[in-house]
Amino acid sequence: MRKIALITGANKGIGFETARQLGKLNYTVLLGARDENRGQAAASTLKGEDIDAFFIALDPTNASSVANAKKTVEATYGLLDVLINNAGLFLQEDSGLASQIPTQVLRDTYDINVFGLHEVVRAFWPLLIKSKAARLVNVSSGLGSLSLHADGMFPEIQAIGYNSSKAAVNMMTLHYAAIWKNTPHRANAIHPGSVKTDMNKNGELSVEEGAKTSVDLATIGADGPNGGFFHLGKRMPW
Ligand code: NAP
Secondary structure (H helix, E strand, C coil): CCCEEEECCCCCHHHHHHHHHHHHCCCEEEEEECCHHHHHHHHHHHHCCCCCEEEEECCCCCHHHHHHHHHHHHHHHCCCCEEEECCCCCCHHHCCCHHHCCHHHHHHHHHHHHHHHHHHHHHHHHHHCCCCCCEEEEECCHHHCHHHHHCCCCCCCCCHHHHHHHHHHHHHHHHHHHHCCCCCCEEEEECCCCECCCCCCCCCECHHHHHHHHHHHHCCCCCCCCCCEEECCEECCC
């Protein structure tokens, strides 16, 4: 039987390519997207590549949209094997001196990157634990690493909303993973790399390379890690 994978923000960018790569590995892929037209178009592109792909209306920032998506997955499949929390936002207005960034920029960023992610985890958790071996992948960022910032790795980048939201994602991942200690389930955070997408026009990696770490952690076996932070097979510093 095919495993069932749900990817949020899958209508484009890294999420879309993650769905494609998992689909090519014979997973049934549910492409979560907030916009029906964009989501349907993405799913039909993958169907055209012989992938078992379906659009699912899912806006992580809207609790009733999340609840409806959960009901649909429950009624159709009864469980969920893989959840990839990929939807995310980096606002232009977040660039500049941290002390000057409007609080609303942080609110809008946290709404999807942090609160939306948790809403999706909360809703789908009962379906994940029905899987024999659930895989939860949270798409974080190297910019969320407290230790890289403390070591002065990002002197020129000031994006207090985005960076702190991804630091929160890392901490949340450790909390989810702690629940799954000594179980067959695994929860990990990943850094996709600097990937050329609408979010990052100057990205260095292709979306194919950018999706690889999500796919790796979604497909780890029983000996795979739980509660780690990874990029292309290597551990990232928290
Ligand atoms: P992208 O091409 O801009 O795609 C972002 C996806 O998230 C889209 O499907 C978008 O939906 C969805 N999304 C954004 N804001 C949303 C909101 N408020 N509510 C619901 N959905 C929303 O970006 P990407 O580069 O592929 O990013 C994917 C993930 O990788 C993000 O979590 C990002 O933080 C992370 N990441 C990216 C890079 C990079 O270099 N690209 C580096 C590190 C981490 P719409 O199309 O409807 O807007």
